[in-house]
Amino acid sequence: MCSDWIKLHVNSSNCLSYAIFAHQYDDSTLRRLCDRISAVNIMKLVDTDDFRLLSVDHVTRLLSHDELGVRVENDVLGILHQWIKHDETSRRHHVENLATKAIRLPLIDYSNETSSLDILSNLDYKDSSSSCQRRVGCEGVLLVAVESRKYNKDTNKYDFDSGAQTYDAYSDTWTSFPSLEVQRCEPRIATSFGVTYALGGRAIDFEVADEYKSTRLAVVERYDPERRRWIDDVASMSTPRSRHEIVCYANRIYGMSLARDEATCEVFDSTTGTWTPVAFPGGERRLRNGFFVSSLAGKIFAIGRERSSGKFGHMTYDPSENRWLDFRPNDYIKSICPPWVCYASIGNRLYIFPTAGSLGSLEVFFDGRHEHFSLDNNLCSLQRCSGLAGDPDRKRLFLLGRKSKVHEPELALYDGRAKKWDVRAWPSSNFPDMFECAVVDRSLVLNVGV
Template identity: 20%
Template sequence: MHQICNQYMFLIVPMCRLTTCRSNGCLTMADTQVHRSDTHASTILNGLNRLRKDHIFCDVQLQVGSQLFQAHRLVLSACSPYFDALLTSGLSETHQDVINIQGVQPNIFEHLLGFIYTGHLDVTTSNAQGLLFAADMFQLNEIKQISASFLKLQLHSSNCLGFLRFSQALTCPELSTASRAYIHSKISEVKGEEEFFDLDVETLIEILQSEDLRVDNEYEVFEAAMNWISHDPPNRRKHLVRVLEPVRIPIIQPAQLFRYVEECKDLSLRIATGKLLQDYHPRRKSQASTKVSHAKSLLPSKYYQPRKSSRKRLLVMGGYCKKNSEGWSGWGNTTTLSDVELYDSFDQTWHPFPAMQQPRSGFGAAVIGGTVYAIGGEHESLLSQNVEKYDAVENCWTKMSPLLCPRSSHGVCVVDNKIYVFGGWVGLEMGADIERCDPDDDVWTVHDRLASLRSNFGVVSHEGLVYLAGGASDTGTELRLVESYNPVIKEWTQLASMRTRRSQCAMAVLDDALYVVGGYNSSKNVLSSVERYSLLEDKWIKVKSMIMPRACAGVAVAHGKLYVVGGKGSSRPNTAPPTLDTMECYDPETDIWIDLGRMTVGRCEAAVAVL
């Protein structure tokens, strides 16, 4: 060995000899160099894992159920605080050759041990909860985080309550927070799942108290509370007062409350609920006004306000604006807008919002899962097939796949998270095709054809059906025609016609009734009239007219009221119709329209979405 070393001594060169001199000075090489290997750690892990599998240098055996696992104390202690305490603190296990591990399935422990030795882990729907439980037990925080992140992606209305209980038992804030947020945002779906009916009363009350419940109206919270009690009336009736306490009864329409009470199948629960709510009964309101006023004075102010996450915001997008100008030359002052404004229907305040990428009017909008889509339309007399969506994370609009053909004055609605586009102008002709898109695939296809050609019509979806009302025919005639369409079986049904022919009208669903507002009629000019259609009776009735006539207005429903935005008014002879910058809302309980003041800019043919 000494001889071998001597043979290679000549290879060791003194570092001073590597210094070279130049006429203007010396160039000296660096004295040190730091190198960090990208493969060294994985090489060691691979070597340790090979030794484990070959049972070389293994100094401890772990008995998990019926299986025995070989391992190295040093590796276990270095990776897990649990094993470090177990193997080094002087406990009896410190000196045992075989250690019993309780509470973990062998297949789960095999995954954990594999990760300790390789850093590799396969997480699946079948093992994720077991991995999270075991990682919590052995204090393997990285596996805990990996498993929690995986389970967050699996959240569904049918499992989110179970995940919440599971995460709380393990003190896993990441999964607990995500589960709670999912429950709050999807309470309308969660309240019908089996897990919801199995909730204990304390967890139920905690959920019902949340400001973050995302509901269309407070009646959904009342319905959730009552359905939970109705699942087991003999044992849950005693909780009626506590369970209804978080519900904001004063902002629920009395007709909805007592329709539920009257349909309650359990007699004793029906009587108890009716007595508890008697001061809100519509037939007793006038008689008990003093009592109700006293009760109101005892309730906190929050009971008269929508929950924070259910406060509806109206997104008013695009359209065109015409500056005031006499004569038909006023059309030359028309500007197509890309601007978007946000209206808080509770505070009645306007707020700025990112503008769309493309100016557009005469287009349609859709909302799916909080994502807003702007579809088609017109800009500078050119029809567009452009589609864009608002990205809440990036706070901007992003482009999506275009429509199959450019469209304007068409109808847009959503059924089962699919976007449907109906009719409208396609070039110089009216389009007969119905286009459909699943935003997850971002592909437009021809789904079916219209039963009747039309443009500038009202369209809504309700309980799986699409309703089309009014509009202009391909001959330019205003229509009274109303149809329903089933997109699953592709079936059209003609319904009772409206009382008034109207094009450029707006349509919405409120309290299981269809409302058609305003529009244009060649014999009556711009309309202020409003009609309501009963789905049960197949019948139209006239309701209170709007404060002012409007055509091409935007419409939306929030907090049990109908909001109508912008549009165009009646024109004087030889004058272009004015663009309206006003807004009003309709309260069906009082049959009264309320003036909500002015927008920051007048808009006609704008689209309105509710967030």
């Protein structure tokens, strides 16, 4: 009964003491739960008395955890350093055993390690048996680019403002991030071979108070961790494109303009830094404005309305054969997929949420393997979606939205394995006009110095 009660009330403030309780009474299920919560929240616990007083076995078990919430493996060394300093006389002889068992030595950046304990000085990490696998907590964070537009009565113009933040789901923290150098709205953020790019978008002229004109851009920026800013030293696209016309697949970035008089498609190879034309659909096999493209199940799908018939459906591009397949209508789903949607894929599913109206009690997803749309129960409490990003490695969705038009913004995380939603807080009461979000490598955030 005590164990069942603890499972309902354990959190980051009491997980270490409850883990000791579970160990004393040999409750392995409760201990695993407490260890996981402790591991995920390790950076919050390292300065507490509960952590300083842990036994060597408990510290070893905790620092060996696959879900340890650290940004890089050097952080584990710092945590171990603090534990030893609390009672250096009696704990120093545990250094070698702890380092080889709890720290993944091949992942340590030795050029930046200046530990006063010289923990690694006598260790041959190349011959150690420690794991080379990265911690789950190191895998990725959510990068959110926000845009807002406000009317200035004094200048009779619109003032445009943009910014960026990163969200760490493990520590539930938000951190500021450098804004793009080229001011624009609706860029696409994509990652290729660990490098993050911002592609295309729209340039906005705010000379008129009650309306604005926008033109697509072809500019491409990449994030430089050493300079801690975005730079535009990457080749521009041959055709200006905005958010819904760009997709990343297999570490390559595709630009696809399918709703114009002359369809154009090209692919960016980050290893050569060049754009190369690829096949595009000919004749009337083009889509109207409002389409979007996404990659899943080994192909790229363009979803929208066919230009000639007006029917709703999808077209398929096969990268391996460099060819487009015929348009396949799915009219029965058109009323649930309005022209403007947020979308993201995990596994073989593409999830689609409308940006206007209400999400209701249903979610729409596109099955890339069988190429058909389906409806499913949606337990997300947020009723309005403004941004969506997928984390395929962790099978997670990040949904930015609010419960209603008047509610404060929130962030909802969807666990594709457990098929459940978890709502988190948004860092501000202000709700930007637009979002662009993507899951990026955590080391990119580390290199910014946060």
